Amino acid sequence: MGRRQPLRPNPHFALRALRRAPPPPPPPATPAEPSPVPVPVQRIPVWAKTTALLAPTVGGGIGAASIGLAYAAPGLIALTEALWAAVALIAAGGAALFLGRARRTPGSTHITQHITATGLFGRATGSTVHHR
Template identity: 60%
Template sequence: MHETTAYEITTPRPWTRPPATATQPVILPADIPPGFGWVTLPNGVRTLAYTHPTPAPPIPVTPAQPIPAWAKTTALLAPTVGGGIAAAGIGLSYAAPGLIAMSHALWSAAALVVAAVTAAPLLLRGARRAATGSGGRGAGAATHITQNITATGLFGRANGTINHR
């Protein structure tokens, strides 16, 4: 059947303080590893023991703030504006030869207008001299009109005379 084994029953001895002559190792505070600390037991003995680390204070979480409407609008318009600028650049690159030709034509037209404005009085003066003859007073002598205007004060009434000669 069953074998029975005999066990010796002992009672624990009460704890006694070590003799004063025993030498205890000296541990400096810098030598204590993290997570351990000095603990005083209920019987008054101080010893090193594992200590639970104090939990770090929780970081306050700020509630999510809504995105402003102007930021959303700007974010939505940025690609559109960029695409428009890119399209304009491509269009200008295709239109560059025509734009260069038009700029040359505009400069030519401006030069023609300046030449016409400069030459018109010279041509009219030459035509008038040819009609009057050698530049003296002949049958086609011009009438001179003089006008004298006088006014008194800044806002005074103006009076004038016209003379035909």
Template identity: 60%
Template structure:
């Protein structure tokens, strides 16, 4: 079995082992330029100076990038949007006021259609009603025609008579 040798000078121990320092501490010197970002030399309450991580400071605000100019079509659309909305609102308002007049005109149109239909049908109705009652009837004409043709492609001849009653 192998026994570790003990020396009078302290050997570097494992992580977590107590560290024994001589009465005078010889710290290595490090230039401030060699310190990585976020590490500073601090003095502890017992007087020791050591390196420590510090809280990162608030980063400097990044200057806002200069905005790009607004395209002309976007400006035009932005200016036309309220105009278009106002036009639609005005049209709706006008239609709401015009609705009773439109309904009245529709009724008048139907009355005109009925008047035209009555004017077109009145002579036919009057002629048939006068013929039935016997007052002031016009003479009736009867047409009689006799048409003859010889063969399928023959010339047609005909005679006709008008009879007045």
């Protein structure tokens, strides 16, 4: 007896095995109930999760701010009245200074400036005219 040859893979062996295999059974003619189509799972984006978590926080902050403003309303009204009174006082003081200064000087000096420029970013040139 001779020596046996080692086994080597035969590429045609798989094809012969497939040819000898029985054909698959035919599909049923009419299925009684259609099989449900699987829905692909979609991941929730990170920005949507972040927004969903921030929404109650922002809403709670707005609610707390509205409660705080409701308690502070009388003080805020008094504060705005005090600020308007300060504005009126400053305006009256400025008017008094302006009128007092206008009475002291007999003649006022008028200054006129003539400025010209060419283009949007052109260099401006000008002259000053003193009127007495």
